[in-house]
Amino acid sequence: MQTHDLSDIEKAHDSSIHSASSSCVQGEAQEKYADANGFVRFFNKTAEVLNAEIRGIDRVPEEEQTDTSLWGTASMWLAANMVIATFALGALGPKVFGLGFWDSVICIVFFTILGILPVAIFSTFGPVSGLRQMGLTRFWWGYQGVRLAAFINCVACIGWCAVNTMVAAQMLSCVNNGGLPPWASVLIVTAGTVVITFFGYHVVHLYEMFSWIPNFIIFLIIIACLAKSHSFTPGVMDSGPIEAGKFLSMGSSIFGFATGWSSFAADYTVYMKRSTSKKLVFASVIAGLSFPLIFVMILGAAAMSCALNNEVYMRNYEAHNIGGLFYGILVDESLHGFGQFCVVLLSLSTIANNVPNMYSLGLSAQAVWSQFRKFPRIFWTLLGNGISVAIAIPAFYHFESVMHNFMIMIGYWLAAYQAICLSEHFIYRRDFSGYDFDQWEDPSKLPIGFAAIFGFCCGVAGACIGMSQQWWTGPIASLIGKGGDVGFELSFGFAFVGFNAVRFIERKYLR
Numbered sequence: 001m002q003t004h005d006l007s008d009i010e011k012a013h014d015s016s017i018h019s020a021s022s023s024c025v026q027g028e029a030q031e032k033y034a035d036a037n038g039f040v041r042f043f044n045k046t047a048e049v050l051n052a053e054i055r056g057i058d059r060v061p062e063e064e065q066t067d068t069s070l071w072g073t074a075s076m077w078l079a080a081n082m083v084i085a086t087f088a089l090g091a092l093g094p095k096v097f098g099l100g101f102w103d104s105v106i107c108i109v110f111f112t113i114l115g116i117l118p119v120a121i122f123s124t125f126g127p128v129s130g131l132r133q134m135g136l137t138r139f140w141w142g143y144q145g146v147r148l149a150a151f152i153n154c155v156a157c158i159g160w161c162a163v164n165t166m167v168a169a170q171m172l173s174c175v176n177n178g179g180l181p182p183w184a185s186v187l188i189v190t191a192g193t194v195v196i197t198f199f200g201y202h203v204v205h206l207y208e209m210f211s212w213i214p215n216f217i218i219f220l221i222i223i224a225c226l227a228k229s230h231s232f233t234p235g236v237m238d239s240g241p242i243e244a245g246k247f248l249s250m251g252s253s254i255f256g257f258a259t260g261w262s263s264f265a266a267d268y269t270v271y272m273k274r275s276t277s278k279k280l281v282f283a284s285v286i287a288g289l290s291f292p293l294i295f296v297m298i299l300g301a302a303a304m305s306c307a308l309n310n311e312v313y314m315r316n317y318e319a320h321n322i323g324g325l326f327y328g329i330l331v332d333e334s335l336h337g338f339g340q341f342c343v344v345l346l347s348l349s350t351i352a353n354n355v356p357n358m359y360s361l362g363l364s365a366q367a368v369w370s371q372f373r374k375f376p377r378i379f380w381t382l383l384g385n386g387i388s389v390a391i392a393i394p395a396f397y398h399f400e401s402v403m404h405n406f407m408i409m410i411g412y413w414l415a416a417y418q419a420i421c422l423s424e425h426f427i428y429r430r431d432f433s434g435y436d437f438d439q440w441e442d443p444s445k446l447p448i449g450f451a452a453i454f455g456f457c458c459g460v461a462g463a464c465i466g467m468s469q470q471w472w473t474g475p476i477a478s479l480i481g482k483g484g485d486v487g488f489e490l491s492f493g494f495a496f497v498g499f500n501a502v503r504f505i506e507r508k509y510l511r
Contacts, residue, residue: 010490033169046411052242053200056377057366059440062132069270070280072205073123074288076268077261081292082219083353084171084346085164088301088322089257089407094308100235103145103243104250112293115258119265120285124278126269129437132476133266133360134367138440140424142449148456150367152413153263154384157361159406161354161388165189166276166396167352168318170323174316175340182396185347192351197381201271206353212292213350218342221298222326225334231306232315245481249369249408249468252485256411258293263417264360281423289322303329325349351495354361358384405469411488412467416459418496420452428507444511451506455499462494463487 047054089179093104125136133154137146196207212363218334269281307313309323316328326346330339361384362377372380424447429435439445467487476490477483 007061012052013271019382037363040375043280043378047198047376047378050199052198052378053087055200056373057132057363059135059137059437062130062274063113063129063383065271065273067205068273068276069205070276072209073272073281074284075209075212075270076205077214078159078286078292079208079210079287079352080261080356080480081289081353082212082215082296083164083292084167084322084326085217085350085353086257086293086296087300087303087326088167089253090265090297091181091304091322091325093250093252093301093410094304098236098247099243099246099250099301100239101232103247104300107247107250108254108297108301109377111254112258112290112297113258116286116412117294118259118422119289120263120282121422122262123285124281127274127276127281128278128432129266129440130270130274131266131440132270132363132367132435133264134364135440136266137367137421138431138446140421140447141433141452142447143240143443145447145452146447147368148453149223149330149363149417151261153364154361154368156410156413157258157312157357157364157440157501158384159410160357160386160390161190161193162391163406164350164353164357164394165388165392167322168347169392169396170321170344171326171347174270174323174327174344182266184477186389186392189348189350189402190353190389192204192348193354193358194382194385196351196355196361198378200359200377201268202253204359205268206293207355209351209353211349217294218330218346221335221342222261222299222303222329225329226303226306229306229310229313229329230304230332233305233309233312234307235308241483241484245468245477245484248480248484248486252488253407254297256407256409256414258289258464260407260410261289261356261416262414264356264364267360267363268356279495308324332411357495381476387463408469408485408487412459412463412491414454415488416463416495419459419492422497423455423496428503445502446511449511450510451499451503454502458498459491459495462490462492466490475509485491 044054048053082487090108093099093107094101120135122136125131133149134146137149141149168189169182172180172185172188173182219451225306265285269276272281303313303325307317307328310328312332313325313328315484316324316332318324320327323343326343327339330342335342358381359377362380365380365384366373366375367376404455425434436445442472464472464487465474466476466485466489467474468480468483468485473483476485477485479494480486
């Protein structure tokens with residue numbers, strides 16, 4: 001992976017932010033919104049004054065693609081996943097699914113690698129196309145079909161933000177004997193997310209480039225605290241259909257979390273030079289995703305394995321969920337005042353995870369309906385954060401079930417999305433020479449979208465018969481132990497077959 005020293009990184013980002021092309025973008029935006037109402041003009045004028053990114057889903061011209069930092073690409077995902085939500089997901093293995101530590105480790109490694117591959121593939125499209133992920137999706141789902149994909153992506157972005165914020169709020173509410181109420185904790189994390197996403201692509205990358213460092217240090221401190229507690233036992237590696245069901249259900253949650261970035265992967269490489277090596281982009285994304293996901297999830301599984309044998313840890317966990325577990329490890333049995341500082345700092349790491357979701361929300365919203373493009377990205381970011389607050393506060397007390405169910409549902413949707421997109425690219429377009437990216441706004445040059453919609457519906461059917469949720473267990477899932485979730489696998493398979501069956505006919509007789 002290509003590396004840069006600190007001065008080169010800062011120079012690259014500063015030149016991107018303050019280049020002459022910035023004024024060109026501002027001018028284009030002013031012309032585009034010249035007939036907008038005062039409400040919209042206020043957002044754009046504010047962004048112009050603060051030198052924030054105004055460009056929305058529009059294609060990035062080649063002369064503005066000046067980013068050369070592969071470390072910036074890798075660190076983007078390194079920071080976004082070196083967070084407490086990743087830790088919380090790993091902890092579900094021993095606690096919710098009843099897996100032993102080593103079973104959890106195998107599950108984490110396998111399904112993480114499976115989940116991040118599509119993210120890395122889609123990231124390679126950003127430099128060569130200059131298009132955001134939902135702009136690219138028009139070539140796979142069609143001009144009309146992308147509306148459905150973009151809408152679901154908006155829901156997913158808001159859901160991610162709400163789930164992540166709940167984890168941070170649990171931690172903040174533990175500090176100072178619960179002096180900070182949950183609603184205030186939610187607002188603090190949301191405010192931090194709004195500030196970073198307001199400024200756009202370059203500031204998002206700059207923030208993510210460094211925000212992972214304190215989190216990584218604190219996770220190392222947690223390892224030392226766990227070792228000092230002498231509470232760790234790996235549990236038993238079981239076998240049989242019941243264990244297989246647990247393993248698959250845990251794997252579905254991990255896949256949903258790891259692959260969750262795939263529906264906006266290209267958003268974060270779109271300003272890179274078009275000459276950037278696709279192989280290096282792919283490798284940098286794989287590296288940036290795999291290390292924090294595997295490292296932090298395994299640490300979460302280890303911490304929960306300790307908690308099952310440690311009364312202090314478990315008492316804190318039962319009182320405040322995953323935030324209480326952090327508090328028990330860092331404060332009650334070890335670092336006290338400094339531990340509370342670590343808890344606060346780690347809780348704010350959620351901002352790094354929320355930032356990509358809320359930034360991409362604005363871009364996805366503009367792809368739902370052409371009229372939504374009249375409202376700038378910043379407006380949709382603020383609206384999405386407001387909705388996530390409304391979800392996070394009442395769901396605060398039901399975190400475990402909310403997180404598990406949400407991750408799995410995300411996996412179902414993205415499995416179908418990936419089956420359709422990857423089929424179109426590898427089977428029908430074959431490589432990048434099969435695209436004319438200048439035609440991304442011309443409906444007559446894009447697929448009709450019948451195949452994509454049919455494939456998605458088939459994917460939904462596959463998910464329904466393969467899912468294992470509290471409120472529904474599909475007939476296939478019920479055959480695996482007490483319910484093994486194979487929803488995302490069947491969603492991908494059904495969507496793949498359904499899409500390709502219709503796409504062949506669609507291309508032959510339509511386009």
